[in-house]
Amino acid sequence: MRRVAIVQRVLAPTGVAVDDWEGASFLVRGPTGAVEIVDNLFDLWRKAEQLGHRRLDPLSIAPGVGAD
């Protein structure tokens, strides 16, 4: 699934792994092995931040920008 592959790339530095779950959901696995299933990308980002303890911000392409 293309979307999952892109998400995996994005999250690779955080130690959070993502897999497709029955073609409709995402299986999110944190660095310590905690696993959650989420239904959409919005929930996925939220869960990935919780499990990876890192903030995700696509505007952080310049140093310090986007980090509050």
Next chain:
Amino acid sequence: MDRLPLHVLTGFLGSGKTTLLNRLVRDPEFSDSAVLINEIGAVSIDHHLVDRIEPGDGLDVVVLQGGCTCCTVRGDLVAALRELYQSRTDGLVPPFRRVVLETTGLADPAPILFTLVGDPQLRHKFEAGTVIATIDALHGLSQSEQFVECRKQIAAADRLVLTKTDIAEPDQLARTIDALGRLNPGTQAMDVNAPGILTHLLADPVQAATAWAADHVHGPAPNHTADIRAVAITFDQPIEWSPFAVWLSLLLHAHGDRVLRIKALLNVKDWPTPVVLHGIHHLIHPPTHLPGWPAGPRHSRLVFIAKDIDVGLIEASLRLFLAVHSDTADGWSNGAHRLPVVSGAA
């Protein structure tokens, strides 16, 4: 069953919302409308004005109690819409074909649309229609400079309607139109007295999207002091849907509270017709597929209107993300996958 459109009529205090609403519901073409008025305070002047419309002309008015829509009235809005729909089903009111909600002059239109899609019953009965904002040609410019509520209303609008144009000086009018173009590029400000304006205001989404797509969207002039800024982005080549959708979800996850408006006409790779996307804050409407391309180049055009964000970063981020994650990119091997979307502790 077709869902009924809920149109939102917003605009700053005294900008002529009720005058426009009265005109609209008296027009035979729109007499099959139900009207909801968001009341603030104990006495609603707006309500009294609309309430004078004689019953039997297909109009039903429900006044929402409890003040500003953006913070306290969402439960009332749900209840009012459910009641209105039930009355329609039971034959207690004429079978109206649309709902027009007039907000208070200080309301942010976005939570109204969230309320609509967030309610499990309402979202099957109503769909988000057009957000119309009235702007006073005499005072709109200073109001938009002074009040963030006014700027948010302008930014959220699908239609901008200039009122009191007959008594405004040409220079004043020109400066107001220029300011509107900065706050909401690509949305043409219409004169309230223009012929056929009512039909244009409530055009169906596909028709509206086609009109928007046919307009050339100019990049806004830089305005480095404003809190609300817009950026218009063009892609000459088709874009891939999957990386775009992932990027957009990530942007809205991180900054949806400050992304006031998204409008996009997309040339999606492997898709023959244009795709139109509209969004307000975290809410993205289902993509609309237009029947065909308007004349001219098939470019993707996107407009982002955001508050307290350097909108140049939005463009840079999108371009970088698509470059790294498109099918043809070799992001893995050249290390570009390390696009820094991770910005510290959560």
